Amino acid sequence: MEVLAQAMRSLSVADDNTDLNLVLKVINENSTIPVIVVDKSGKAQIFRNVDLKGRNYADSLRDATRRAAIMKGSGRFVRISIDDRTHDYIDVCYDDSVILKRLAYYPYVQLGVVFIFVAIVIFALLASKKAEHNMIWVGLSKETAHQLGTPISSLLAWIEIFKEDYPKEPLVPEMEKDVKRLQIIAERFSKIGSLPALCSVNLIDVLNHVIDYMEKRIPSSINLIRDLPDHDVVIMLNTSLFEWVVENLFKNAIDSLSGIKGTITVKVTEFTDIVSIEISDTGKGIKSKDISNVFCPGFTTKKRGWGLGLSLAKRIVEDYHKGKIFVKYSDVGKGTVFCIELPNNPKLISLSSAD
Template sequence: MVLFNQIRQVKIVLVAMAVLIAGASLVVSHFLVRDLAMEEQKKMEVWAEAMRSLNNADEETDLNLVLQVIDGNNTIPVIVVDAKGEVQTSRNTDCDDSASLRALAKRWKQAGQVIRIDLDSGDYLEVCYDDSVMIKRLSTYPYVQLGVVLLFVVIAIFALLTSKKAEQNKVWVGLSKETAHQLGTPISSLMAWVEILKESYPDDTLIPEMDKDVKRLQLIADRFSKIGSLPEPVDSSLKEVMEHVISYMERRTSRKVVMVRDFPEEDIVVKLNQSLFEWVIENLCKNAVDAMEGSGTITIRMEKAGQKAVIEVSDTGKGIRKKDIRDVFRPGFTTKKRGWGLGLSLAKRIVEEYHNGQIYVKHSEVGVGTTFRIELRTG
């Protein structure tokens, strides 16, 4: 749980940094664009004044400076129309025909980007203009930068989670194999002692039960040894597997826990690694018993849906809060006072990576119970 809180904090910091960078970029760009727009407006006022001087000029007027100002505008799109709306001239636009220029001038005028020129003859001209290409690029740049920053954050978070997952996988695999190795020697010794006891006390009824428990330990060690490898699944009777698990759980749980079977008449055959898959069902049943605090009903339903075999394990326990449902399969997450929070994580890995299936919480309601659903391919 602590590990995932740390990862969550890192993700929050990365997102906060991205928002801060994007926000600062937007603010700076806004002021920059505003200042440039004001500067361009002043340039257009000078340009409009040059146009007024050109239209009011007589034979004695020196037009060198006026023409220099008019020809100096190479960036700001501008269209000059008369009082009747006819286009007089245009610069820095992609339009050639009069109709398109008039429509463009009308749009700029409606946006408030227009300067009126009063002529000496009593007539007037209107200088309609748009933002230059530079301002438009600067206006879109922050959003491009925001996208790049968000992409960087997503990649960073993905890399962080991937590295953490790989590290966790190595730790779990190492712990599992070391556990299996450490259990091997005492289990072998116990098996030998059980055989001696069988020969010495052939009529003792407790020795067969001891033998079953020793074999159970051997099965557990075998499961741990297979974690991290890819054991070859074989065609297995799903009904037999489920019956074996349920029988084992019934002998080792309180009589207040009722195990209900809801199986179809026809058997379902799927490719399984039986020992590992049995561990998944056992884990779900043990979690159900803990959730019910030793009293309630566990219903195990099995059916074939198309090309899938479906197993559902339902309990009448305390349920899972909605905000915790998405975290139940995360390593380290647990609502128990004692526990490592690895059971459901390993169950998910066994179902999805070893059996190409899917496991998820189908439904859960606080105070009512929880249903886990497993889907396996039958083809």
């Protein structure tokens, strides 16, 4: 800009004998730097490479004058003395060229590209880690189902023998129920890792079946309360897997009431789009710092626990049934409320499962 200003000064004081070739070349080769030349009063005289708004040349000059004042205010001008005797001068006001403006944004563009690349890498690593965890749990589940198969078959055979030898023994039917329960558990483990089939079932019947089974196997100090609708609530479920989820929540509630009297309540609330199932207890509760980790694989507060129950329950509810499971309330010494929300739209869940 200083060279350009000197060229303009040379042009303004040139006489008939001055060679202006170099001067004109310097001025004409400026095709990128916005330039506005103003006189001593601040009025624009000429402009170049400036995008001005005006219907005619006079309007453009007024806009150029305004723009030149902004440039001068930011210190972007070079003053050229025209006549030392009269102290006359002009100001060559300028702005950054297109290239400089672009260069100002390029670091942010580069940082943005780097950020996106880093985000993609982190996402890929997390996805890979999650897939690896899923493979571990799936392999563990299927191996567990495989290992349970042989002893269950033997137990079924022994029960048939007991039925023949002790036909009137009341404990044999109960043993048979427990062995069949083991069969169901093995079947559940075998379904982990594959998309289970969902069918239209009455949620109230499913919950009553689980409650009836658990009611005979809990301490007498625990009171079970059913807060269920009188009418059928038909939704899309995989009965075997969903019963597993409810049983896990029941077992956690029973563990929290270990050694104390308390209540476990099962409540179903039907809304337009969802069905809410709440399983609450009046037990020990969960510490606030642990609530966010209860569904993480391997996390457990029990001395003897693998920390898989709630993580598998979350997978069954969210991945297979397109629902939600979360801790709605928990207070140490007062109890915990687990909430399951399932879609109340059979068509929607059918399409999701088909996909």
